[in-house]
Amino acid sequence: xxxxxxxxxxxxxxxxxxxxxxxxxxxxxxxxxxxxxxxxxxxxxxxxxxxxxxxxxxxxxxxxxxxxxxxxxxxxxxxxxxxxxxxxxxxxxxxxxxxxxxxxxxxxxxxxxxxxxxxxxxxxxxxxxxxxxxxxxxxxxxxxxxxxxxxxxxxxxxxxxxxxxxxxxxxxxxxxxxxxxxxxxxxxxxxxxxxxxxxxxxxxxxxxxxxxxxxxxxxxxxxxxxxxxxxxxxxxxxxxxxxxxxxxxxxxxxxxxxxxxxxxxxxxxxxxxxxxxxxxxxxxxxxxxxxxxxxxxxxxxxxxxxxxxxxxxxxxxxxxxxxxxxxxxxxxxxxxxxxxxxxxxxxxxxxxxxxxxxxxxxxxxxxxxxxxxxxxxxxxxxxxxxxxxxxxxxxxxxxxxxxxxxxxxxxxxxxxxxxxxxxxxxxxxxxxxxxxxxxxxxxxxxxxxxxxxxxxxxxxxxxxxxxxxxxxxxxxxxxxxxxxxxx
Numbered sequence: 001x002x003x004x005x006x007x008x009x010x011x012x013x014x015x016x017x018x019x020x021x022x023x024x025x026x027x028x029x030x031x032x033x034x035x036x037x038x039x040x041x042x043x044x045x046x047x048x049x050x051x052x053x054x055x056x057x058x059x060x061x062x063x064x065x066x067x068x069x070x071x072x073x074x075x076x077x078x079x080x081x082x083x084x085x086x087x088x089x090x091x092x093x094x095x096x097x098x099x100x101x102x103x104x105x106x107x108x109x110x111x112x113x114x115x116x117x118x119x120x121x122x123x124x125x126x127x128x129x130x131x132x133x134x135x136x137x138x139x140x141x142x143x144x145x146x147x148x149x150x151x152x153x154x155x156x157x158x159x160x161x162x163x164x165x166x167x168x169x170x171x172x173x174x175x176x177x178x179x180x181x182x183x184x185x186x187x188x189x190x191x192x193x194x195x196x197x198x199x200x201x202x203x204x205x206x207x208x209x210x211x212x213x214x215x216x217x218x219x220x221x222x223x224x225x226x227x228x229x230x231x232x233x234x235x236x237x238x239x240x241x242x243x244x245x246x247x248x249x250x251x252x253x254x255x256x257x258x259x260x261x262x263x264x265x266x267x268x269x270x271x272x273x274x275x276x277x278x279x280x281x282x283x284x285x286x287x288x289x290x291x292x293x294x295x296x297x298x299x300x301x302x303x304x305x306x307x308x309x310x311x312x313x314x315x316x317x318x319x320x321x322x323x324x325x326x327x328x329x330x331x332x333x334x335x336x337x338x339x340x341x342x343x344x345x346x347x348x349x350x351x352x353x354x355x356x357x358x359x360x361x362x363x364x365x366x367x368x369x370x371x372x373x374x375x376x377x378x379x380x381x382x383x384x385x386x387x388x389x390x391x392x393x394x395x396x397x398x399x400x401x402x403x404x405x406x407x408x409x410x411x412x413x414x415x416x417x418x419x420x421x422x423x424x425x426x427x428x429x430x431x432x433x434x435x436x437x438x439x440x441x442x443x444x445x446x447x448x449x450x451x452x453x454x455x456x457x458x459x460x461x462x463x464x465x466x467x468x469x470x471x472x473x474x475x476x477x478x479x480x481x482x483x484x485x486x487x
Contacts, residue, residue, distance in 0.1 A: 002044040002072045004060030012147055013063040016044050018055055028186060049076045063147045110135050111181050111189040120196045121169045122285065129193050130163030131179035139183035146175050171199045174227075200286030201226035203279055206261075208292060209385070211299045212274075213324020213355070218266040220292045222279035225259045230281040232262045237275065271296070274381070296381035298323035303390045304358070314364030315392060317373060322355050325379040330359050334373035337391070347375075366394030 006014055016023040016038060022030040024038040035047045042060065046053050054076045062068040111133045121127050131141055141162045143150040150159065157173070158165045166173050174197045181189040202225045212218040224230055234241040234250065241264065243250045249265040266273050274296055280289040301319040309316055317332075327349050333342040347361040359375065372389040 002046075002058055002060070002074070004042045004044070004070055006042055006060075006062060014042060015061045015063060017057075017059045017061060019057050030186065046074075049074075051076050051078050111179065111191050113179070113191050113193050117192070118194045118196065120198065122198050123168075123170055125169050126165065126167050127169055127195070128163055128165045129177070129195075130161075131181070131191055131193075132162060133181045133189065135181055135183055135189065139181040139188070142180045142182050144178040144180070147178070150177075166195075169195075169197050171197050173197055196227065198227055198283075198285050201230040201281035201283055201288045203281050203288040203290045205279065205290040205292050208290075210292060210294050211297070211322055211324070212269050212294060213296055214269055214271055216269055216324060218269045218273065218294055220264045220277055220279075220294060221261055222281075222290055222292070223255065223259055223261050224279075224281045225257070226281060226283050226285075227258050228283050228285075229258075229260075230283040230287075233280045233282075234262075234264045235278040235280060241277075266294075269294075296325060296379070298327065298357075298377040298379055298384035300385045301359070301375045301377060301387040303387070306392065309362050309364065314362045314366065315394075316360055316362045317390065317392070318358060318360040319375050319387060321357050321359070321377055321384065323352070323357055323377065323379050323384075324355050325381060327352065327357055327377050327379055329378040330361075331376045331378075332361050332373060333375075334363060334371055336367070337370040337372050368395040369393070 004014075004016075013026055015025045023036055023044070024030060027038055027040075029036075029038075035049075037045045037047070039045060044058065044060070054074055056071075056073045058072040058074055060070040060072075111131055113129065113131055115129060119127055119129055133139065133141070143159060143164060150157070150164075154173075156167045156170075158167065162179070164177065174195055176192050176194050178190060178192045183189075204223045204225075206221040206223060210218060210220050222232075224232060232252070241248055241250070247267060249267065250263070251265075252260055252262045255261055262279060264277065264279075274294050277292045277294060278289050279292065281287060299322040301321040303317065304320045305318045307316050308314070330347040330349060332345040332347055334345075335342045345361055345363075347359045350358070352358070357377070359377070363371075363373070370391060370393050372391050374389050375387045377384045
């Protein structure tokens with residue numbers, strides 16, 4: 001028994017092969033051996049298997065633009081095959097065949113395409129093509145696009161008997177259209193027509209801003225989709241860039257379909273190289289372009305973490321960024337969400353590791369509301385783009401001088417990131433757990449006579465020896481704050 005479970009493939013044909021010979025196409029047999037049976041669930045059964053059935057190459061195939069293949073290896077022991085009593089094979093199951101083996105039809109001449117096997121068209125044109133046959137009685141012609149049944153998904157595609165009309169051709173209509181003459185035979189006649197739609201280039205910049213530095217290698221990339229193939233040119237300040245030995249390198253590499261990546265590489269970047277570059281693609285249909293900025297300013301900062309301050313009265317935010325020149329200044333701006341004015345701070349500048357920099361800053365005296373923060377950095381070339389706004393809350397911060405929240409354990413512990421687990425509760429006040437203990441998986445907390453079980457530690461804490469939990473009641477919600485042990 002060789003299983004092959006197939007899901008979400010109702011529109012595609014499934015076949016079984018052994019050593020390049022088809023055994024089944026869907027439920028229709030292509031072998032005369034009655035011992036080999038395909039079950040309705042697509043499992044291949046071989047009854048009374050013999051040594052001759054052994055093979056490394058039983059393949060279950062979903063026919064697609066790129067076939068999906070599951071391969072089985074079968075080895076039959078001669079001794080066990082000789083001693084196993086023969087079993088009768090059940091009847092075969094049959095269904096209507098699907099077009100999957102166009103190169104193997106013996107009566108291809110009985111079906112022909114019109115007007116030609118390859119049709120090229122410009123966007124907006126109307127095209128009609130079809131298949132004709134002299135098979136008698138006239139068979140039903142079924143249509144498939146890239147091995148998928150043609151349906152009424154597109155109002156511009158009209159099926160009229162043996163012919164298809166595409167009223168307004170566009171890029172998505174490109175593909176291989178297969179016609180099958182359904183005459184009830186095991187291998188119905190089939191032909192194919194390839195439709196190629198010309199379209200203007202579509203240019204995509206991999207990065208709209210590339211951060212670099214003097215003396216290092218810089219690379220800019222654009223990805224172009226076009227048919228016919230486009231001519232690509234790079235410009236800086238409206239001047240075309242040509243390949244220069246030891247300076248600029250232009251090259252391209254193929255991608256899937258009609259997509260090609262084009263790269264401009266500057267081997268030894270100078271200050272004069274910074275600026276705006278344009279990747280321009282043009283073919284007979286039209287042109288498109290994208291602009292890429294090469295700059296020496298620091299990159300946009302990315303938030304890398306946050307934690308409570310040692311005394312739980314504030315929150316420390318951390319960012320990472322890249323700069324090929326030393327950082328001279330940071331500017332942190334934060335405000336209550338929805339307010340217009342920002343509070344500003346200047347985090348300390350520390351030396352980076354190579355071109356990698358980290359920055360952190362504690363924000364204190366927060367109110368129990370939502371905040372947002374952005375960070376910018378500066379080097380000799382200017383200010384970086386602002387970071388994406390980071391949202392955080394002051395609800396877990398303990399007011400200075402307040403004893404409302406109990407801490408667990410020794411003073412060597414430090415709260416080390418928020419929001420592990422949340423349990424909703426009707427009371428709107430802070431509380432001090434009246435009972436806590438370690439257990440294998442939970443801490444029971446007594447709240448107004450009700451025992452609430454909460455996780456004893458987050459999975460990333462590696463166990464109770466490294467981490468504990470502080471339960472907080474904030475506006476009717478119990479929020480568990482993980483606390484790492486700091487030796």
